Amino acid sequence: MTAPTNHVLAHKPLKVALLGGGNVGAQVARILLDDADSLAARTGARFELLGIAVRNLDAPRTAPLPRELLTTDAEALVKEADLVIELLGGLEPARSLIQTAIAHGASVVSGNKALLAADGATLYQQADAAGVQLSYEAAVAGAIPILRPIRDSLAGDQITRVLGIVNGTTNYILDQMDSTGADFATALAEAQRLGYAEADPTADVEGHDAAAKAAILASLSFHTRFALENVHCEGISSITAADIAAAKEAGLVIKLLAIAEKFPAKDGEEGGVSVRVHPTLLPREHPLAAVHGAFNAVFVEAEYAGELMFYGQGAGGTPTASAVLGDLVSAARRIVLGGPGRTETTTGEVAALGIEAVQTSYCIGLTVADQPGVLAQIAQLFAGQGVSIETIRQTIHRDSVDQEDYAELRIVTHRALESALAGTVEQIRQLPVTREITSVLRVEGI
Amino acid sequence: MTAPTNHVLAHKPLKVALLGGGNVGAQVARILLDDADSLAARTGARFELLGIAVRNLDAPRTAPLPRELLTTDAEALVKEADLVIELLGGLEPARSLIQTAIAHGASVVSGNKALLAADGATLYQQADAAGVQLSYEAAVAGAIPILRPIRDSLAGDQITRVLGIVNGTTNYILDQMDSTGADFATALAEAQRLGYAEADPTADVEGHDAAAKAAILASLSFHTRFALENVHCEGISSITAADIAAAKEAGLVIKLLAIAEKFPAKDGEEGGVSVRVHPTLLPREHPLAAVHGAFNAVFVEAEYAGELMFYGQGAGGTPTASAVLGDLVSAARRIVLGGPGRTETTTGEVAALGIEAVQTSYCIGLTVADQPGVLAQIAQLFAGQGVSIETIRQTIHRDSVDQEDYAELRIVTHRALESALAGTVEQIRQLPVTREITSVLRVEGI
Numbered sequence: 001m002t003a004p005t006n007h008v009l010a011h012k013p014l015k016v017a018l019l020g021g022g023n024v025g026a027q028v029a030r031i032l033l034d035d036a037d038s039l040a041a042r043t044g045a046r047f048e049l050l051g052i053a054v055r056n057l058d059a060p061r062t063a064p065l066p067r068e069l070l071t072t073d074a075e076a077l078v079k080e081a082d083l084v085i086e087l088l089g090g091l092e093p094a095r096s097l098i099q100t101a102i103a104h105g106a107s108v109v110s111g112n113k114a115l116l117a118a119d120g121a122t123l124y125q126q127a128d129a130a131g132v133q134l135s136y137e138a139a140v141a142g143a144i145p146i147l148r149p150i151r152d153s154l155a156g157d158q159i160t161r162v163l164g165i166v167n168g169t170t171n172y173i174l175d176q177m178d179s180t181g182a183d184f185a186t187a188l189a190e191a192q193r194l195g196y197a198e199a200d201p202t203a204d205v206e207g208h209d210a211a212a213k214a215a216i217l218a219s220l221s222f223h224t225r226f227a228l229e230n231v232h233c234e235g236i237s238s239i240t241a242a243d244i245a246a247a248k249e250a251g252l253v254i255k256l257l258a259i260a261e262k263f264p265a266k267d268g269e270e271g272g273v274s275v276r277v278h279p280t281l282l283p284r285e286h287p288l289a290a291v292h293g294a295f296n297a298v299f300v301e302a303e304y305a306g307e308l309m310f311y312g313q314g315a316g317g318t319p320t321a322s323a324v325l326g327d328l329v330s331a332a333r334r335i336v337l338g339g340p341g342r343t344e345t346t347t348g349e350v351a352a353l354g355i356e357a358v359q360t361s362y363c364i365g366l367t368v369a370d371q372p373g374v375l376a377q378i379a380q381l382f383a384g385q386g387v388s389i390e391t392i393r394q395t396i397h398r399d400s401v402d403q404e405d406y407a408e409l410r411i412v413t414h415r416a417l418e419s420a421l422a423g424t425v426e427q428i429r430q431l432p433v434t435r436e437i438t439s440v441l442r443v444e445g446i
Numbered sequence: 447m448t449a450p451t452n453h454v455l456a457h458k459p460l461k462v463a464l465l466g467g468g469n470v471g472a473q474v475a476r477i478l479l480d481d482a483d484s485l486a487a488r489t490g491a492r493f494e495l496l497g498i499a500v501r502n503l504d505a506p507r508t509a510p511l512p513r514e515l516l517t518t519d520a521e522a523l524v525k526e527a528d529l530v531i532e533l534l535g536g537l538e539p540a541r542s543l544i545q546t547a548i549a550h551g552a553s554v555v556s557g558n559k560a561l562l563a564a565d566g567a568t569l570y571q572q573a574d575a576a577g578v579q580l581s582y583e584a585a586v587a588g589a590i591p592i593l594r595p596i597r598d599s600l601a602g603d604q605i606t607r608v609l610g611i612v613n614g615t616t617n618y619i620l621d622q623m624d625s626t627g628a629d630f631a632t633a634l635a636e637a638q639r640l641g642y643a644e645a646d647p648t649a650d651v652e653g654h655d656a657a658a659k660a661a662i663l664a665s666l667s668f669h670t671r672f673a674l675e676n677v678h679c680e681g682i683s684s685i686t687a688a689d690i691a692a693a694k695e696a697g698l699v700i701k702l703l704a705i706a707e708k709f710p711a712k713d714g715e716e717g718g719v720s721v722r723v724h725p726t727l728l729p730r731e732h733p734l735a736a737v738h739g740a741f742n743a744v745f746v747e748a749e750y751a752g753e754l755m756f757y758g759q760g761a762g763g764t765p766t767a768s769a770v771l772g773d774l775v776s777a778a779r780r781i782v783l784g785g786p787g788r789t790e791t792t793t794g795e796v797a798a799l800g801i802e803a804v805q806t807s808y809c810i811g812l813t814v815a816d817q818p819g820v821l822a823q824i825a826q827l828f829a830g831q832g833v834s835i836e837t838i839r840q841t842i843h844r845d846s847v848d849q850e851d852y853a854e855l856r857i858v859t860h861r862a863l864e865s866a867l868a869g870t871v872e873q874i875r876q877l878p879v880t881r882e883i884t885s886v887l888r889v890e891g892i
Contacts, residue, residue: 031602031750042601042669137599143751145599153583153591155488155779156477156771223488287757290736304477304768305589305758311733312754322750325602333601 011045011336016328017077017106019097020087021054021070024111024138026063027321028085033066043329044336051077063317079104083331085324086110095119102130107335109327111138111320117212121225133334135327140213141166141296143319144312145326150220150300158303159221162260163280163444166213168294168314169204170236170256172196174244174279175292178253183241196294206235207277210258217298218260218275222350226260226275230352234278243439246365246410250393252281253289257444263353272351274358279441281363286445356419361390361443363412364425367435370396370405374433378409381431385424387416406435412443457491457782462774463523463552465543466533467500467516470557470584472509473767474531479512489775490782497523509763525550529777531770532556533584537564544569548576553781555773557584557766563658567671579780581773586659587612587742589765590758591772596666596746604749605667608706609726609890612659614740614760615650616682616702618642620690620725621738624699629687642740652681653723656704663744664706664721668796672706672721676798680724689885692811692856696839698727699735703890709799718797720804725887727809732891802865807836807889809858810871813881816842816851820879824855827877831870833862852881858889 016032018025032039032049040046052065053074071077074097078084084101086108088094094115101108108127110116116123116139127134137147141164150159165171169191176187188205191197203209211231218226236256247254257280265271282289287309291297296314301307313319368374375392382389393410413421421440429437462478464471478485478495486492498511499520517523520543524530530547532554534540540561547554554573556562562569562585573580583593587610596605611617615637622633634651637643649655657677664672682702693700703726711717728735733755737743742760747753759765814820821838828835839856859867867886875883 027750035602035604038604039602143748144754145595148599149591149595152776153594153772154768155775156481156485156773157768158481158484287736290733302589302768304473304764304771306762306765308590308756308758310754310756313752316752318750319752322600322603322748325750326599327602329601330598 013046013048014043014082014332014335015050015080016047017050017081017084017101018052018087019074019078019085019094020089021052021061021065022087023062023317024320024324025052025087026061026065027317028087028324029065029069030063031321031325039325039329043332045332047328047332050080053077075100078106081106082335083328084108085328086112087324088112089114091115091118095123098123098134099126102126102132102134105130105132107133107331108135109138109324109331110134110136111324112136113139113209113212113216117215117228120216120219121227133331135331136216137327138320138323140216141298141310141312142314142316143322144296144298144310144314145323146298146310147216147220149310150217154300154302154305157305159300160262160303161301162217162221162258162298163288164213164217164258164298165255165288165291165296166217166258166298166314167204167207167210167256168296169197169201170207170210171291171296172294173205174236174239174254174256177239177241177244178248181241181245184237184239205237207233207256210256210277214258214260214275214277217258218273221260221300222262222273224273224350226273226352230275232274232276232278232355236279239279240439243365243441247281250363250410250412251284252443253284254279254441255282255288255291256280257288259444261358262350263357263359270351272353272357274353274355276355276358281441281443282445288445356417356422358418359415360418361413361415361446362421363410363439363441363443365408365410365438366428367397367406367408367438368431369433369435370407371433374407377431377433378411378428381427382411382413382424385420385427387420387424388414390414459492459494460489460528460778460781461496461526462493463496463527463530463547464498464533465520465524465531465540466535467498467507467511468533469508469763470766470770471498471533472507472511473763474533474770475511475515476509477767477771485771485775489778491778493529493774493778496526499523521546524552527552528781529774530554531774532558533770534558535560537561541565541569544580545572548572548578548580551576551578553579553777554581555584555770555777556580556582557770558582559585559655559658559662563661563674566662566665567673579777581777582662583773584766584769586662587744587756588758588760588762589768590742590744590756590760591769592744592756593662593666595756596663600746600748600751603751605746606708606749607747608663608667608704608744609734610659610663610704610744611701611734611737611742612663612704612744612760613650613653613656613702614742615643615647616653616656617737617742618740619651620682620685620700620702623685623687623690624694627687627691630683630685651683653679653702656702656723660704660706660721660723663704664719667706667746668708668719670719670796672719672798676721678720678722678724678801682725685725686885689811689887693727696809696856696858697730698809698889699730700725700887701728701734701737702726703734705890707804708796709803709805716797718799718803720799720801722801722804727887727889728891734891802863802868804864805861806864807859807861807892808867809856809885809887809889811854811856811884812874813852813854813884814877815879815881816853817879820853823877823879824874827873828857828859828870831866831873833866833870834860836860
């Protein structure tokens with residue numbers, strides 16, 4: 001207890017409405033009550049928790065909530081508050097309640113990545129016009145302070161690329177596959193057993209959760225609003241144990257990355273920002289490769305700062321509550337000190353690039369008939385599309401059914417345009433000698 | 447160029463005085479001039495670089511400075527400015543110039559760790575009273591946004607421990623020793639050749655630079671002002687190739703860490719914060735162990751957020767300039783928007799603990815005569831001081847001079863009180879069977 005309990009506070013208490021009584025909400029409520037004195041000392045005003053809006057007063061809870069604070073009337077609660085914490089998730093009623101809060105002059109702290117990715121631009125404009133604050137550090141990478149550093153600390157720099165491991169479930173699964181050799185289904189089942197993956201894991205494993213976070217990261221990094229529809233999204237459910245093993249052999253590791261990357265205008269082509277989520281090969285020496293289990297990390301490349309990485313817990317009740325409370329104290333300090341809210345800048349009007357405009361390296365795994373001239377034939381297709389090959393690795397296998405030899409190829413390219421790569425892969429697929437394209441993965445960090 | 451150059455700015459230009467024309471200053475000046483449009487768009491006002499105060503107009507420069515902006519009259523420059531960037535280093539005239547700036551209503555951005563560690567409390571009070579801002583992200587860990595996350599993002603959490611690699615020179619030297627087996631002198635010479643270490647490396651290798659940063663980190667983390675005299679400081683010049691090799695064999699790595707750690711009150715003993723810099727053994731799986739070369743990283747443990755790490759370049763002209771400009775834009779946004787400056791809270795009055803009150807694990811290397819009963823004798827000394835042993839590793843060697851066998855011992859303890867450990871080591875030193883105490887190192891992260 002570092003705060004003197006008899007600290008004299010000049011400011012009247014600040015009324016807090018908490019929307020949502022789930023895992024994070026319960027921890028936020030507990031900390032608001034348990035640490036009231038030290039929070040007051042840091043803020044300059046006491047927080048008064050008005051109530052906790054829940055859908056059902058009698059629903060079973062993962063963590064206990066003070067019964068006398070529960071209410072089902074979120075609307076009424078919001079109208080009385082100075083500060084509203086929105087932890088409902090989903091689009092409605094979260095959006096309407098946040099708009100009510102803003103209209104009544106309350107600052108809002110939200111952890112709702114889906115809503116912010118969908119409607120962040122509108123909500124931010126409304127908050128700005130009303131002179132209140134909207135903050136949402138908890139929406140991306142849980143406990144990791146990443147949004148504030150991007151918005152404020154790097155405000156005088158030019159971010160060129162952001163690579164984030166922002167979904168703990170998929171990082172846990174890929175990390176398990178990498179360390180134990182398990183296949184996707186086994187690693188997913190283990191993640192479900194340990195509570196890292198939900199019964200319906202679609203939102204995590206197909207990359208939708210990461211895509212919402214990618215949109216938010218891209219918007220802050222490039223001073224332009226990007227929405228979910230600007231994000232190209234591929235999940236990890238098609239990653240095989242063989243992909244992982246091949247990556248390992250090549251000194252690489254597969255991570256699901258949320259990527260926001262700036263491509264400058266060049267040769268008359270329009271520049272812009274690519275926002276994408278896909279399984280990505282990374283060298284094992286890359287700082288992101290050392291992010292294990294359900295941890296999150298965001299790697300930022302900026303023109304002046306160089307390479308930065310932010311690492312920590314991306315989910316969980318208490319870690320996420322830490323981010324919510326950081327935003328709450330910051331918003332409250334601003335109320336206590338007076339003056340307008342801290343604003344974001346969306347001065348840029350950077351184009352959102354489609355995936356076809358991305359330039360990166362690729363690793364293509366395929367099997368072909370073991371015939372003379374096949375390699376030359378394939379190399380020519382790459383050359384024809386202007387895709388330059390860095391390495392080809394060939395292994396000869398014998399088919400257990402037809403007893404014919406065939407060649408397994410792993411081709412790593414230099415940086416090339418996605419559309420050219422896609423064209424090459426399509427041409428290879430149609431070659432009579434091609435048996436199967438087993439994987440096409442993008443490579444970063446080399 | 448993301449900013450529209452014809453952006454209409456409501457606010458008048460902000461006059462900037464730059465004090466110091468060294469490596470960082472030159473980069474700050476260059477970016478202020480080159481990126482003027484995008485900085486204006488993000489800030490809401492243009493920066494007008496009034497002048498650059500230097501000691502000698504004709505001194506040779508590592509980077510070119512616009513000659514017409516140079517002046518030797520820092521005082522006059524400061525009095526005209528809305529924002530002052532102080533990159534002089536050292537106590538005077540930096541302190542007086544910052545005080546002049548504050549008295550004239552200018553906000554200050556400083557990268558001066560020595561001054562902030564010495565006089566941060568006074569300067570911050572003066573800035574607060576004048577309603578201006580004093581920010582200093584560049585003073586700790588160069589480009590890495592660490593102070594703002596600690597101050598704002600973790601404002602609702604309770605930090606329990608901070609472990610920082612905050613000196614690139616010593617990290618480079620230790621990393622070289624670890625990867626090549628070189629001894630300290632060789633690695634230092636290599637660091638000097640590459641420009642990572644200065645001709646007189648004392649401030650870096652003896653830990654003084656890290657100590658100033660430790661005081662700043664501790665002050666922000668524990669809401670209490672700690673000064674340089676509160677920091678226990680040991681450097682790395684006594685670390686031998688044998689220490690490194692022994693650590694490696696045990697799966698550990700030696701890093702020079704700046705540590706700020708809270709010890710709660712217990713058993714009638716007063717709690718407090720220990721601020722210290724010393725070579726530290728870390729498990730190789732610890733995230734800080736993967737910080738190589740001249741990179742910096744700060745590992746933060748907080749009650750709710752859990753473990754966080756911030757990684758990036760700790761020095762260099764452009765990276766440090768990035769941190770300076772982030773502070774500058776943030777301070778300028780506040781001026782443009784109106785309202786008081788962002789304040790720190792120093793509500794806590796946590797005691798600074800001496801090194802004797804620290805509890806940690808230790809690794810003691812010593813050589814003893816190879817006689818029966820020696821191990822028991824030594825184990826008894828540990829037990830007598832209440833220090834519990836985790837592992838003992840014994841290797842028998844033959845002395846090349848007297849041809850007698852002797853035993854080399856590596857003893858790792860459980861967490862114990864520094865004073866008890868020091869007492870034990872002193873008793874062991876006086877045992878007739880003891881040949882030499884070769885190293886006593888603290889261990890963290892196990």
